[in-house]
Amino acid sequence: MxxxxxxxxxxxxxxxxxxxxxxxxxxxxxQMGSKGDSGVDGASGxxxxxxxxxxxxxxxxxxxxxxxxxxxxxxxxxxxxxxxxxxxxxxxxxxxxxNVTQNTLAVDLVGRYQSGVYGLSAAEIVDYHPLSQSAFVVNAQSGKVDVLDLSTLTQTAVQDEAGYSLNNIAKKTELNISVDTGLTLLGAVNSVSVSGNLLAAAVERGDALGNATQGNGIVAFYRLSESALPVYLSFVEVGALPDNVTFSPDGSVLLVAGEGEPNSAYDVDPEGSVALIAIEGGVPATTATVIDFKDFNIGGTRNSELNPLIKINGPGASVAQDLEPEYISVSADSQFAYVSLQENNAIAVIDIATATVKRIIALGLKDFGLDANKIDASDKDDAINLQAYEGVYGMYQPDTIASYRWNNTDFIVTANEGDARDYDGFSEEARAEDLNLDPNHPQFAAAQDKTQLGRLKVTTSMGDENNDGLMDKIVAYGGRSFSIWTAEGQQVFDSGSDFERITAALLAMNFNNNNDENKGDSRSDDKGPEPEALAIGQIGSHTYAFIGLERTGGFMIYDITNPFAVSFVDYVRNRNFDADFAIDTDTGEVEGDASLAGDLGPEGMKFIASQYSPTGLPLLLIGNEVSGTTVVYQLRLQ
Incomplete structure (x- = not known):
């Protein structure tokens, strides 16, 4: 409006x-004459x-x-x-x-939990149990899930700088999955999901050769109640590196995205998978049905279905090994699962009833040569410099994926983060200035200029259209946007250059900032604001998409009620760009005072409808992996 x-x-x-x-x-x-006679007409002007x-x-x-x-x-x-x-x-x-604002939605910070752990993924994926009014937050590298008490939240909003140090949510307990299961070789907890009084957590596991995440992972189940602490039930083995778990809306099945990433040397590469665990009467099955992608291998019965725009580039990898399921959304009728294959720039559609792959959708390339898709491609230009670059493209490569229905039709919503394969044993990552570019490319000169395209991170696995050894396209990672697609893969909306334009207008040189220090314009060369987290929620008659910007921080809000008439609503952030700090995301060591930085690195989001909210109004729950904070925003129509 x-x-x-x-x-x-x-x-x-x-x-x-x-x-x-x-x-x-x-x-x-x-004028008329004095005796009534007509006077002489004046000259026409x-x-x-x-x-x-x-x-x-x-x-x-x-x-x-x-x-x-x-x-x-x-x-x-x-x-x-x-x-x-x-x-x-x-x-x-x-x-x-x-426009004073385009939003009809007021967004207020009402709750925040500080883990005190920085840079070590102490707050990643989040979910909520309405009966106990508890938030479950993946404390990834600890191998635990933190349980937070949201029952004391009120509608009182916290304003401005007070939000940077807010710490008004208490931790109830934690789930120590390694102790509860008694299993060895367990690693990070990657995801958590709640359905009714059942909780599922995905945990990666090492193999017998010492590879940290290449063994078959597990899903651990817990029984929840209104007042008692969670009770461990059982675990089920699934595919390698379970990266996301989600229950179907009807609660009849848990779906697990098995990413199956290779080890650092790239000499052990498990197959990607989607596992289905049946739930009957709130009790999980003891084994999973694992769906693989072997039929799409070369010589397989479905190999011809693969679109060449689906990126398959692991050295010596089969298609089944190369496809890496990242995140899952399930249709409202619980019939289909939509699975993001991030590294492959694709989405797999799973028929849940038959436990089969219905189709694999190639998402194609975003044209950064269009004015609507302008990007800032350099972290060395000391300026906000959004330009359209003919011959430069981005793979959408969504991380989080969601879905909703409009006019009895499913639509898929994607946060187009982007991701490169960059290992000791194989890397596709390069700078545009390093490409062997065709001299006729329209950006041949700009690709050698660090203040234009030279610094842009690109893939070496795509772009040589005629196989002559020269790159005809410059292909970068991520769409720097969010998109809406049909279930068949037709794009019906993309936010274009909105994220960079809006953050540049509001944050000036703090746009495209990294999340481990306040340096300003340090990510323009590398996926920009990097949209990753995503949640969808209905408030009144409107459906909203909330998109977290992993690097710059904060989240965008769009009204997506009608996927063909999408409108921007607001950009909300609780980050202090004046704080002096630096966080080492490998060791967790901090220089300066990161407690003044606010919230850094939104990784997971959960929309809580008003009927389940402790405040009586809709809430948005966000886990911030770099600051280790979990925050709660209250949403109300104005």
Whole structure:
């Protein structure tokens, strides 16, 4: 909804009408004679010049209007061609009318938990149990799940700087999965999901050769209740590196995305998989049905179905090994699962009833040569420099994926983060300046300039269209956006360059910042704001998408009620860009005072509907992996 600054529109209309009356009149007729006879007509006056008005929409992220608006120019049509040209504009009369905001949604910070652990993924994926009003937060590298008490939250909002140090949520307990299961070789907890009074947590596991994540992982199940602590039930073995778990909406099955990443040397590469664990009467089965992708291997019965835009590039890897399921969303009717294959720039559609792969969708490339898709490609230009680069593309490569229904049709929503294969034994990652670029490429010169394209991180596995050894396309990682697709893979919406334009307008040189220190414009060369977390929620009659920006921090809100009429709502963040700190994400060591930094690295999100909320209003729960904080935002319609 557009909101104009009160009074300006009426004044502008009045001014335009006055100008038209003064400048577009014919000459006066002669006066009547003194005895009633008609006098001699006066000479006809020259026709006046027409006043023209031009209204130019200002996009969201405009330098003067962060939430968009209109620029209204007026002037006289001096050349009488009916078009208001730049030379005819009266700049003294130009008015910029900014949308005060496009949102009808108020967003307030009401809760925050500080783990005190920085850079070690102490708050990643989150979920919520309504009966006990508890949040479950993956404390990944500890191998545990933290249980937080949200029952004491109120509708009282915390304002501005007070949010940086807020710590008003208590930790109830933790789930120590290694102790509860009695298993050895368990590693990080990667995901958690709640359905009714059943909780599932995905845990990676090493193999007998000492590889940390290449063994078959497990899913551990816990029984939840209103007042008692969670009770461990059982575990089920699944595929290698279970990266995401989610229950079907009807609670009848748990789905597990087995990423199956290779080891660092790239000489052990498990197959990617999707596991299904049946749930009957709230009790999980003892074994999983594991869906693989062997039929898509070379010589397999379905290999011909693979689109060449699906990136298969692991050295010596079969298709089944190369496909790496990342995240799962299940259709509202619990019939289909939509699985992001991030490294492969694709989505797999799973038929749950038959436990088969229905199709694999190639997401294609985003054209950064279009004005709507402009990017800042350099961290060395000391400027906000969004440009369209012909011949430069981005793989969408979504991480988090969600789905919803509109007009009885499923639509898939993706956070287009991007990810490279970068291992000791194999790396596809390079800078644009390192590519063997075709001399006829339109960015041949720009690719050698560090202030333009030279620093952009790109793949060496795509771009040589005619196999002559020269790159015909420059292909980068991620779409720097979120998208909406049909279940068949047709894109119906993409946010284009919104994220960079909006953060640049609001944060200036702090846009495209990294999440381990306040350096400013340090990620323009590498996936920009890096959208990763994603949640969808319905408030009233509207459906909203919440998209977390892993690097810059904060989250975007869009109204996606109608996937063909999507609108930007707000950008919300609780990050202090003036704080002086640096976090080592390998060791967790901190220089300076990171407790003043606010929330860094949103990784997981959960929308909590009002009927389940301890405050009586909808909530958005967010885990921030770099700051180790879990935050709760309250959402209310204005």
């Amino acid at each position: 557009m909101r104009f600054v009160q009074g300006k529109t009426a004044l502008l209309v009045s001014a335009i009408m006055t100008a038209m009356l003064l400048t577009a009149c014919d000459g006066d007729d002669g 020259n026709n006046g010049l027409s006043a023209l008005v031009s209204v130019t929409p200002l996009a969201v992220g405009h330098a003067q209007c962060a939430f968009g608006g209109q620029q209204i120019d007026t002037g006289l049509d001096t050349n009488s061609n009916g078009v208001l040209e730049m030379s005819e504009v009266d700049s003294n009369q130009t008015q910029t009318i900014c």
